[in-house]
Amino acid sequence: MPTTLNTDHFWMPFTANRQFKSKPRLLVAASGMHYTTDDGRQILDGTAGLWCTNAGHCHPKIVEAIQQQAAKMDFAPVFQMGHPLAFEAASALAAIAPEGLNRVFFCNDGSESVDTALKIALAYHRVRGDGLRTRLIGRERGYHGVGFGGIAVGGIAGNRKHFGPTLAGVDHLRHPLDIARNAFSHGLPEHGAEIADEFEQRLLALHDPATVAALIVEPVQGSTGVILPPKGYLQKLRAVCDKYGILLIFDEVITGFGRLGAPFAADYFGVMPDMICCAKGLTNASVPMGAVIVRQDIHDAFMSAAGENAIEFFHGYTYTGHPLAAAAAIATMAVYKSENLFDRAAATAPYFEQAAHSLKGLPFVKDVRNLGLVCGIELEPVAGKPGARAFDAFLKCFWEKGVLIRTTGDIIALSPPLIIEPGQIDQLFTAIGDVLKEQHA
Numbered sequence: 001m002p003t004t005l006n007t008d009h010f011w012m013p014f015t016a017n018r019q020f021k022s023k024p025r026l027l028v029a030a031s032g033m034h035y036t037t038d039d040g041r042q043i044l045d046g047t048a049g050l051w052c053t054n055a056g057h058c059h060p061k062i063v064e065a066i067q068q069q070a071a072k073m074d075f076a077p078v079f080q081m082g083h084p085l086a087f088e089a090a091s092a093l094a095a096i097a098p099e100g101l102n103r104v105f106f107c108n109d110g111s112e113s114v115d116t117a118l119k120i121a122l123a124y125h126r127v128r129g130d131g132l133r134t135r136l137i138g139r140e141r142g143y144h145g146v147g148f149g150g151i152a153v154g155g156i157a158g159n160r161k162h163f164g165p166t167l168a169g170v171d172h173l174r175h176p177l178d179i180a181r182n183a184f185s186h187g188l189p190e191h192g193a194e195i196a197d198e199f200e201q202r203l204l205a206l207h208d209p210a211t212v213a214a215l216i217v218e219p220v221q222g223s224t225g226v227i228l229p230p231k232g233y234l235q236k237l238r239a240v241c242d243k244y245g246i247l248l249i250f251d252e253v254i255t256g257f258g259r260l261g262a263p264f265a266a267d268y269f270g271v272m273p274d275m276i277c278c279a280k281g282l283t284n285a286s287v288p289m290g291a292v293i294v295r296q297d298i299h300d301a302f303m304s305a306a307g308e309n310a311i312e313f314f315h316g317y318t319y320t321g322h323p324l325a326a327a328a329a330i331a332t333m334a335v336y337k338s339e340n341l342f343d344r345a346a347a348t349a350p351y352f353e354q355a356a357h358s359l360k361g362l363p364f365v366k367d368v369r370n371l372g373l374v375c376g377i378e379l380e381p382v383a384g385k386p387g388a389r390a391f392d393a394f395l396k397c398f399w400e401k402g403v404l405i406r407t408t409g410d411i412i413a414l415s416p417p418l419i420i421e422p423g424q425i426d427q428l429f430t431a432i433g434d435v436l437k438e439q440h441a
């Protein structure tokens, strides 16, 4: 640790970092697949930072775009005037978005993209004169960031506990895992339709569906343990939403930008939501930015509403469409395209899958779930110490094996940059396997 580092002032989020003072984990540089620590070690990045540097760290083309823009124009508000980069970034994003989703509202991160989408959904029904639709539905174990909207629709009670009251009128659907236990071990589970039927029944039991504005889901749940949608599940959610006039929002903050080997999970599963929330890979995490990509006619409804339904969508941030972020997003979309990174991820996925599943049968491994370049390795918990084994594996991987993994409860989550090579996949899974064996010894 540099002797001058003063640790008295930075409020370190989350408990894991409180070890920081005695044994700091400091990253000081990054390039491609690797971080460099302050003591000069190279760490293979198995998590793309925080599921976000999909094109690899410090991509030279993205760095150059940001540097040039920083010198040219640092900031311009987009309310009374505008600047071309915001328009260009929106077009670049719309160009890779699923068909029909082609209006983009920019914000600064994933949490804001969720709040923005929820507000669009609520206001959209009012614009159409359907003011009864004021309820929102999320799912148990859903994670949608830390804004007040996100913690309300998110299905993690602990994230809401000390901050109530949050949004009123929110319910959570039962989680597929709890409906069809043991259905989740081999590839995409088969019970999708059955589980989604439960969704419809529960929806009807909870409410008059004509009072529901939107349902928000992560197509693959990331932060709560890489939980894959059973076959047919998302399709059925779409059908139920259509039946009752409910907007379907996909939170693709993790699954967006090639993580599954397609631009978005919507493409991968062939299910079109009405809105997509995204962030992270939007700028390759180089500069913070989030966005909601919206169906054209939802946007148009605001523009064409007249009379008492004509409401302005009064929402926007100082940094909406920030020039540096916009420049970074344009460069990032260009890199994804020129390097064919989404196809590359799809081509790498089978090797990654094989390596992931080779961990099955190792000590403590309860389940391995993966899709594309995302993977969750669920470990047997230590009695009375939730998450302890996975966290210990994280520390050992970092300090002894030189690989960065992520843990969420008893699950090791992996989401490497899309540029990962087979040899690096071997390194990653060998390190995890070795640590598990050592923990057992």
Ligand code: PMP
Pocket: 109, 110, 111, 112, 114, 143, 144, 145, 146, 218, 222, 223, 251, 252, 253, 254, 279, 280
């Ligand atoms: N939604 C999902 C699905 C996420 O995984 C995250 C962050 N991991 C967020 C929203 C929040 O994004 P941010 O941390 O950028 O606010």
